[in-house]
Amino acid sequence: xxxxxxxxxxxxxxxxxxxxxxVNKWFGQFxxxxxxxxxxxxxxRIVVCGPSGSGKSTLIRCLNRLEKHQDGDIxxxxxxxxxxxxxxxxxxxxxxxxxxxxxxxxxxxILENCxxxxxxxxxxxxxxxxxxxxxxxxxxxxxxQASKYPGQLSGGQQQRxxxxxxxxxxxxxxxxxxxTSALDPEMIxxxxxxxxxxxxxxxxxxxxTHEMGFARRVADRVIFMxxxxxxxxxxxxxxxxxxxxxxxxxxxxxxxxH
Amino acid sequence: xxxxxxxxxxxxxxxxxxxxxxxxTQAGYVRIEDAPLLPPPPSEVGVTGWLYKNIFASMSDxxxxxxxxxxxxxxxxxLFILYFLITQISxxxxxxxxxxxxxxxxxxxxxxxxxxxxxxxLPNGWHAACWPFIEAKAKFIFYGAYPxxxxxxxxxxxxxxxxxxxxxxxxxxxxxxxxxxxxxTVYPVMxxxxxxxxxxxxSTGTIGGATILGLALITIGRLGKAGYVSGAFGDLxxxxxxxxxxxxxxxxxxxxxxxxxxxxxxxxxxxxxxLITLVVAITGIVASLPLGILLALGRRSEMPVARFLCTVFIxxxxxVPLITVLFMASVMLPLFMPEGVNFDMLLRALxxxxxxxxxYMAEVVRGGLQAIDKGQYEGADAVGLSYWQSMRLIxxxxxxxxxxxxxxxxxxxxFKDTALVSIVGIFxxxxxxxxxxxxxxxxTPVQGLTGYLVxxxxxxxxCFGMSRYSMFMERKLNRSHKS
Numbered sequence: 001x002x003x004x005x006x007x008x009x010x011x012x013x014x015x016x017x018x019x020x021x022x023v024n025k026w027f028g029q030f031x032x033x034x035x036x037x038x039x040x041x042x043x044x045r046i047v048v049c050g051p052s053g054s055g056k057s058t059l060i061r062c063l064n065r066l067e068k069h070q071d072g073d074i075x076x077x078x079x080x081x082x083x084x085x086x087x088x089x090x091x092x093x094x095x096x097x098x099x100x101x102x103x104x105x106x107x108x109x110i111l112e113n114c115x116x117x118x119x120x121x122x123x124x125x126x127x128x129x130x131x132x133x134x135x136x137x138x139x140x141x142x143x144x145q146a147s148k149y150p151g152q153l154s155g156g157q158q159q160r161x162x163x164x165x166x167x168x169x170x171x172x173x174x175x176x177x178x179x180t181s182a183l184d185p186e187m188i189x190x191x192x193x194x195x196x197x198x199x200x201x202x203x204x205x206x207x208x209t210h211e212m213g214f215a216r217r218v219a220d221r222v223i224f225m226x227x228x229x230x231x232x233x234x235x236x237x238x239x240x241x242x243x244x245x246x247x248x249x250x251x252x253x254x255x256x257x258h
Numbered sequence: 259x260x261x262x263x264x265x266x267x268x269x270x271x272x273x274x275x276x277x278x279x280x281x282x283t284q285a286g287y288v289r290i291e292d293a294p295l296l297p298p299p300p301s302e303v304g305v306t307g308w309l310y311k312n313i314f315a316s317m318s319d320x321x322x323x324x325x326x327x328x329x330x331x332x333x334x335x336x337l338f339i340l341y342f343l344i345t346q347i348s349x350x351x352x353x354x355x356x357x358x359x360x361x362x363x364x365x366x367x368x369x370x371x372x373x374x375x376x377x378x379x380l381p382n383g384w385h386a387a388c389w390p391f392i393e394a395k396a397k398f399i400f401y402g403a404y405p406x407x408x409x410x411x412x413x414x415x416x417x418x419x420x421x422x423x424x425x426x427x428x429x430x431x432x433x434x435x436x437x438x439x440x441x442x443t444v445y446p447v448m449x450x451x452x453x454x455x456x457x458x459x460x461s462t463g464t465i466g467g468a469t470i471l472g473l474a475l476i477t478i479g480r481l482g483k484a485g486y487v488s489g490a491f492g493d494l495x496x497x498x499x500x501x502x503x504x505x506x507x508x509x510x511x512x513x514x515x516x517x518x519x520x521x522x523x524x525x526x527x528x529x530x531x532x533l534i535t536l537v538v539a540i541t542g543i544v545a546s547l548p549l550g551i552l553l554a555l556g557r558r559s560e561m562p563v564a565r566f567l568c569t570v571f572i573x574x575x576x577x578v579p580l581i582t583v584l585f586m587a588s589v590m591l592p593l594f595m596p597e598g599v600n601f602d603m604l605l606r607a608l609x610x611x612x613x614x615x616x617x618y619m620a621e622v623v624r625g626g627l628q629a630i631d632k633g634q635y636e637g638a639d640a641v642g643l644s645y646w647q648s649m650r651l652i653x654x655x656x657x658x659x660x661x662x663x664x665x666x667x668x669x670x671x672x673f674k675d676t677a678l679v680s681i682v683g684i685f686x687x688x689x690x691x692x693x694x695x696x697x698x699x700x701x702t703p704v705q706g707l708t709g710y711l712v713x714x715x716x717x718x719x720x721c722f723g724m725s726r727y728s729m730f731m732e733r734k735l736n737r738s739h740k741s
Contacts, residue, residue, distance in 0.1 A: 103637030117641035
């Protein structure tokens with residue numbers, strides 16, 4: 001039993017939270033993800049960037065089965081993503097997601113938004129769920145808004161609630177799908193600050209974002225995608241200061257140039 | 259306190275009033291003092307404000323010839339409509355109240371409502387309601403041929419239902435959820451027993467068989483939950499478990515129906531009038547909403563078989579007129595049944611009306627489902643809610659709120675369509691009222707008008723009540739998610 005390579009393999013398994021092998025996906029005729037190979041370790045912070053339509057959002061949406069990949073293997077938290085509903089449910093319990101347009105539930109109060117999933121999915125008792133919800137609302141610095149409805153909050157506050165809602169499930173991995181793209185400029189900072197704090201606490205994060213300052217500051221790795229492929233990935237310093245691919249150079253010159 | 263406003267581009271019309279014209283042309287502008295907060299002009303607030311906004315605003319512009327013409331036109335048509343309303347309403351009040359005959363102390367019947375010319379005592383040219391006729395026929399209009407000695411059973415059913423409904427609707431009362439559940443589960447069984455008399459001939463074998471089947475299904479469900487059933491059959495086992503509980507519930511209802519409560523059995527052919535209208539309308543309303551929701555979800559389902567079946571069902575029932583459905587139920591259905599099996603006519607009409615309005619309801623609900631942003635589905639998926647959880651907790655509450663007007667439209671349409679059951683020989687409110695007109699003992703020129711007026715008022719009260727309650731619900735539910 002106690003063979004060395006066996007334990008080595010296990011420790012690798014425990015370290016890795018996401019592994020994608022030869023993943024391909026099509027939207028009809030359109031080949032949107034092409035031969036994606038990606039492995040993410042626990043505690044890693046990854047920023048995915050690239051021009052629009054390059055497949056970055058599709059990539060992370062495949063990780064909790066909001067999109068279905070047609071070819072290749074995806075393992076999240078050691079569970080294979082396939083057609084088995086049980087696996088999908090299990091993975092979604094461990095993966096939190098924050099959307100560009102928040103997707104809060106407008107008919108529920110902020111507190112109810114945060115308590116919903118713990119109560120119905122994790123079967124947490126009500127009182128405990130409320131405690132958890134208030135804890136994370138305090139962490140994103142809006143506990144005083146708990147009884148309001150999403151429509152009464154600013155965009156930045158709504159996005160912070162969305163982050164708290166995802167955290168209430170105490171996920172192993174957080175996915176951010178352009179979390180600041182729909183926000184007014186003065187609200188971007190409050191959301192990024194929340195995300196930086198989260199990163200500093202050791203949360204595993206995969207962020208699709210155009211905030212290059214954020215990428216420089218928190219990312220362990222920056223992944224550049226174009227036309228459905230991972231074109232380049234590197235540590236932020238090397239990625240920004242010394243891009244290798246022409247496409248990366250072009251992209252960086254376009255977003256950093258102005 | 260000073261505040262800076264750097265003017266970007268001069269807006270001629272608005273700026274001129276606010277600031278002196280000499281700085282209008284300057285590129286930068288700094289406000290030194292805040293503009294004062296002034297009280298609103300009288301045309302905005304109070305009674306004057308209301309009158310102005312709602313009546314006079316549209317007819318007080320005489321600035322140009324077209325505007326003046328428009329104002330005059332609005333004023334004239336307002337006066338005309340007022341005149342029309344006053345004459346109509348006073349005419350109606352005169353007919354129904356002031357000139358009406360209210361009593362018939364001598365028992366003259368039709369002669370009480372005859373003019374001198376017709377052989378009675380009323381002045382010639384009299385034309386108003388004959389209320390003694392309604393008084394004499396009230397029992398038939400409200401209960402049909404239901405036996406007089408058993409009317410308490412109908413009244414008790416009304417009282418119980420009304421009491422529970424009021425409890426659910428008044429928000430300050432406790433246990434509203436429990437009362438609501440009782441209203442939807444226990445009450446229908448009680449109402450059925452009270453109204454029909456119960457003691458149906460259901461064999462103990464049927465009840466026992468259903469119980470055993472239910473228990474068996476529940477056991478399968480338990481095994482599935484414990485993980486003894488593998489693979490795809492695991493989910494089927496869970497479904498079987500749920501079905502098992504439903505079968506047990508059904509067996510329990512059958513058992514209650516079989517009990518003899520020592521009530522006289524009253525055939526549904528003897529029911530009539532408002533009783534029929536309410537039974538058909540309320541059963542239809544209560545059953546068609548959940549059925550419609552399921553059909554709408556089915557039609558939007560990703561499972562091709564469910565989607566196909568639901569679409570076929572909806573399109574079939576929407577494609578035939580209700581009259582045809584009722585005729586089919588009364589004439590065709592018995593032909594397909596084995597000899598001796600005889601479905602109650604009222605039950606057949608009930609099923610027809612329910613399925614018919616469920617198809618309409620399904621399309622209304624589908625409209626609401628389609629109005630929900632895709633992000634809501636994704637948000638619910640991403641936090642790990644199952645399909646039924648996300649429908650129940652996230653999607654349907656929002657979708658149904660959006661389509662309250664459409665749902666109530668269907669309810670009101672259904673309520674009024676109950677009048678159609680009279681064509682298959684069931685005496686609903688209208689049918690019962692109409693049949694009283696044939697009574698020669700009350701034959702007067704105003705008999706029909708009086709009868710129809712009563713029917714119209716009763717229909718209006720129920721439909722208007724539903725309409726108002728739905729508006730209240732809309733406001734209440736909107737408050738929660740609009741700032």
